[in-house]
Amino acid sequence: MPDAPERANRPALSLHVPEPPGRPGDAPDFSHVQVLPAGATPRPDSATPARAMADMVYGLVRVLNDAGDAVGPWNPRLSPETLLAMLRVMVTTRVYDDRMFRAQRQGKTSFYIKSTGEEAVAVGAAFAMQPDDMCFPIYRQQGLLIARGYPLRLMMNQVYSNRGDPLHGRQLPIMYSSKEFHWFSISGNLGTQVPQAVGWAMASAIKNDSRIAATWTGEGATAEGDFHHACTFASVYRAPVILNVVNNQWAISSFQGIAGGEQTTFAARALGYGIAGLRIDGNDILAVHAATAWAADRARANLGPTIIEHFTYRAESHSTSDDPGAYRPAKEGEAWPLGDPIERLKRHLIRLGAWDEERHAALQAETIDAVRAVQREAEKLGTLGDQTFHDIGTMFEDVYEQMPWHLAEQRAQSAAEVEAARS
Amino acid sequence: MSTMNMIEALNSAHQIVMERDDNVVTLGEDVGYFGGVFRVTAGLQKRFGKHRAFDTPIAESGIVGACVGMAAYGLRPVAEIQFADYIYPAIDQIVSEAARLRYRSSGDWPMPITIRSPYGGGIFGGQTHSQSPEALFAHVAGLKTVIPSTPYDAKGLLIAAIEDNDPVVFFEPKRIYNGPFEGFYDRPASPWSKHPASDVPEGYYAIPLGKAAVVRPGEAVTVLAYGTMVHVARATAEHLGVDAEVIDLRTIVPVDIETIEESVKKTGRCLVLHEATRTAGFGAELAALVQERCFYHLEAPVERVTGWDTPYPHSLEWAYFPGPVRLGLAFKKILEA
Numbered sequence: 001m002p003d004a005p006e007r008a009n010r011p012a013l014s015l016h017v018p019e020p021p022g023r024p025g026d027a028p029d030f031s032h033v034q035v036l037p038a039g040a041t042p043r044p045d046s047a048t049p050a051r052a053m054a055d056m057v058y059g060l061v062r063v064l065n066d067a068g069d070a071v072g073p074w075n076p077r078l079s080p081e082t083l084l085a086m087l088r089v090m091v092t093t094r095v096y097d098d099r100m101f102r103a104q105r106q107g108k109t110s111f112y113i114k115s116t117g118e119e120a121v122a123v124g125a126a127f128a129m130q131p132d133d134m135c136f137p138i139y140r141q142q143g144l145l146i147a148r149g150y151p152l153r154l155m156m157n158q159v160y161s162n163r164g165d166p167l168h169g170r171q172l173p174i175m176y177s178s179k180e181f182h183w184f185s186i187s188g189n190l191g192t193q194v195p196q197a198v199g200w201a202m203a204s205a206i207k208n209d210s211r212i213a214a215t216w217t218g219e220g221a222t223a224e225g226d227f228h229h230a231c232t233f234a235s236v237y238r239a240p241v242i243l244n245v246v247n248n249q250w251a252i253s254s255f256q257g258i259a260g261g262e263q264t265t266f267a268a269r270a271l272g273y274g275i276a277g278l279r280i281d282g283n284d285i286l287a288v289h290a291a292t293a294w295a296a297d298r299a300r301a302n303l304g305p306t307i308i309e310h311f312t313y314r315a316e317s318h319s320t321s322d323d324p325g326a327y328r329p330a331k332e333g334e335a336w337p338l339g340d341p342i343e344r345l346k347r348h349l350i351r352l353g354a355w356d357e358e359r360h361a362a363l364q365a366e367t368i369d370a371v372r373a374v375q376r377e378a379e380k381l382g383t384l385g386d387q388t389f390h391d392i393g394t395m396f397e398d399v400y401e402q403m404p405w406h407l408a409e410q411r412a413q414s415a416a417e418v419e420a421a422r423s
Numbered sequence: 424m425s426t427m428n429m430i431e432a433l434n435s436a437h438q439i440v441m442e443r444d445d446n447v448v449t450l451g452e453d454v455g456y457f458g459g460v461f462r463v464t465a466g467l468q469k470r471f472g473k474h475r476a477f478d479t480p481i482a483e484s485g486i487v488g489a490c491v492g493m494a495a496y497g498l499r500p501v502a503e504i505q506f507a508d509y510i511y512p513a514i515d516q517i518v519s520e521a522a523r524l525r526y527r528s529s530g531d532w533p534m535p536i537t538i539r540s541p542y543g544g545g546i547f548g549g550q551t552h553s554q555s556p557e558a559l560f561a562h563v564a565g566l567k568t569v570i571p572s573t574p575y576d577a578k579g580l581l582i583a584a585i586e587d588n589d590p591v592v593f594f595e596p597k598r599i600y601n602g603p604f605e606g607f608y609d610r611p612a613s614p615w616s617k618h619p620a621s622d623v624p625e626g627y628y629a630i631p632l633g634k635a636a637v638v639r640p641g642e643a644v645t646v647l648a649y650g651t652m653v654h655v656a657r658a659t660a661e662h663l664g665v666d667a668e669v670i671d672l673r674t675i676v677p678v679d680i681e682t683i684e685e686s687v688k689k690t691g692r693c694l695v696l697h698e699a700t701r702t703a704g705f706g707a708e709l710a711a712l713v714q715e716r717c718f719y720h721l722e723a724p725v726e727r728v729t730g731w732d733t734p735y736p737h738s739l740e741w742a743y744f745p746g747p748v749r750l751g752l753a754f755k756k757i758l759e760a
Contacts, residue, residue, distance in 0.1 A: 134495075134496075136492070166529060167527065167528065167529050168529050170526060170527055170529065171527050175527070177527065177528040177529075177531055177532070178531070179528070179531040179532065184495060184532070185524055185527050185528040185531070185532055187519065187520060189515055189519045189520070192488065192491075192515060192516060192519065192520050194488070195484065195485050195488025195489055195491075195492065195516070196488050196489070196491045196492035196495065196520070197492055198485075198488070198489055198492060199488060199489030199490060199491060199492025199493045199495075199496075199500075200492035200493065200495050200496045201492070202489060202492070202493065203448075203492065203493040203496035203497070203498045204496060206448065206474045206475075206493075206498070207496070207498075213492070225482075225484055225512070226484055226485070226488055226515075226516075229480070229482040229484050229485030229488060230485065230488065232480045232482060232485060233479070233480060233482070233485050233489055236480055398525050398526045398529055398530050399525070399526055399564050399565050400525070400565065400567075400589050401525070401533065401587075401588045401589055404633065404676075404677035405677060405680060406677065406678075406680075
């Protein structure tokens with residue numbers, strides 16, 4: 001114990017527990033965020049050895065400046081058509097999130113997670129990858145699934161766990177899965193998808209395929225062992241994989257300092273593994289697109305993995321079960337220095353002369369109508385609230401390829417239970 | 424036919440399946456160039472190349488996590504976890520991921536993964552090289568758990584496990600890699616070559632998962648066992664002159680309930696035997712199944728003979744191990760009841 005006489009003259013230790021710059025009642029404070037000017041961070045060739053580009057993990061790749069111009073070496077020089085397509089998906093994602101959030105509040109489902117403020121992270125990646133590259137996402141990349149053309153109707157059916165849910169109501173809302181769209185089943189156990197993505201990429205390389213894998217994790221779950229196992233495996237085998245760390249500042253109520261962000265950046269995790277690391281403005285869809293394309297080129301050339309830290313902000317609650325007012329300053333989101341990803345792309349398109357406020361307002365209105373129409377269709381197949389589920393017998397399917405005797409017996413017992421409840 | 428010990432039989436299973444199916448890859452700590460600390464994967468890298476048999480970092484969760492991704496791609500990975508005692512870091516990837524992916528994706532992502540691991544005690548391996556954690560995996564929906572007891576079964580069951588489209592945990596009782604062990608630790612060890620089950624076909628054959636084998640017919644009492652304990656049961660019964668019917672379960676999930684039921688209804692007595700700790704061990708499940716299905720045929724309570732509920736001790740290994748003395752006392756008790 002500290003007062004043992006033999007230790008009487010030694011200096012006392014003190015534990016450091018990180019604390020965010022503001023709590024409820026405080027003014028928002030992002031003075032610790034160093035916002036480098038757009039265009040200021042250099043762009044190394046995608047074949048650059050990781051050690052020779054170590055500084056990138058402390059930089060901040062930004063393309064869109066405050067005026068809405070695309071500047072600097074990372075400008076992906078996308079056509080206005082592509083930019084507009086990206087804008088449409090981002091708007092759709094935000095509207096979809098809004099409708100589903102309300103549906104949860106109306107008792108139509110149990111749970112929902114919005115991606116508000118982080119749409120560029122998902123949508124930018126979708127446009128920079130091939131549609132058959134494999135994604136191992138977490139639960140805030142719905143924009144990517146929408147960008148790939150997965151039907152909103154099926155997403156809603158999943159969220160409602162209704163009769164049209166392709167996952168038979170087995171998964172929590174938003175845990176989408178689609179083999180056809182190269183989108184791996186989302187897990188609620190955080191970080192598990194990262195070594196899985198590396199394994200998929202290793203398999204692709206074993207088979208001399210040309211497809212690569214990408215995975216996303218929040219900054220919070222980079223503390224999981226699986227993230228570090230994945231980095232080791234990715235480095236050892238030079239796996240063709242993009243390891244995205246979405247640093248949205250908050251893991252439920254824990255600010256990014258609790259995950260280790262106070263002493264260094266999350267991109268800097270790459271240095272210890274000899275992996276290329278990029279730190280980018282995650283609210284700048286052109287930066288996301290450019291960094292993803294850079295990492296994809298590197299992976300396709302057998303030069304191995306890249307860790308991309310997307311520096312962004314979780315503009316709303318973690319989920320429908322969370323109230324950020326209990327742990328962070330009110331209006332913190334409005335003070336976020338990197339702005340809103342949709343507003344920034346809109347400003348750029350207007351600056352290019354390819355868009356204007358009227359057309360944007362029209363797009364917004366059309367999208368709301370379109371998403372509502374899909375929602376009405378989805379609700380015809382039921383919602384969790386009205387309990388129009390798949391048949392109870394389906395609960396026992398897909399546990400194994402062939403149902404073993406004990407499950408067949410339990411299914412019969414379950415059917416008898418249903419009968420007993422009816423009579 | 425060749426005479427093989429269990430290691431050679433398991434190696435032969437790998438050789439045959441990897442020859443037949445390009446999608447089978449073998450990975451794990453020391454499994455590549457060196458061929459595994461127990462030599463089960465010897466020669467695979469030389470024959471099939473570094474893309475098909477390779478070393479991994481010491482990270483069991485990384486190994487199984489990578490296997491999940493490989494299976495999602497369409498490969499059929501076979502991972503070695505060097506000792507069953509090291510499997511715990513991979514629990515999340517096994518339990519929450521591999522075991523559930525077919526279910527949670529409604530069939531989109533089956534997980535044809537085999538996780539092999541040397542297990543059990545009797546080699547003075549101390550606490551970290553002796554455990555029998557099969558009950559933890561038997562408890563998990565979506566997993567199959569297999570434990571062979573002879574070279575012949577090891578090869579046929581491993582081929583079936585690798586070809587199975589669901590994840591299989593395959594525990595290899597390392598005490599019997601080189602010869603059957605009857606529990607008489609103070610007697611000279613006998614090699615597999617003196618045992619008929621070391622006659623192993625060189626070619627392909629599979630033993631279906633979920634099928635037990637009656638390895639010794641008898642009328643007085645049914646012994647349910649697997650792995651090393653099958654040999655202990657048979658030898659002890661012979662040594663004491665007990666007319667025991669010894670059933671080698673071979674697969675504990677799914678368990679062969681028909682063979683169990685048939686035997687217990689015939690003998691009216693049932694003794695379950697495992698090396699693992701007693702409380703909530705797989706023997707508890709067996710005892711429950713037997714009383715649910717055979718209660719009115721039972722002449723005596725179901726007996727459990729197991730390891731003690733302690734960590735596996737190093738120097739006191741033989742006091743821990745459920746050997747012929749413990750089993751003999753249980754035989755006496757159940758037959759006199």
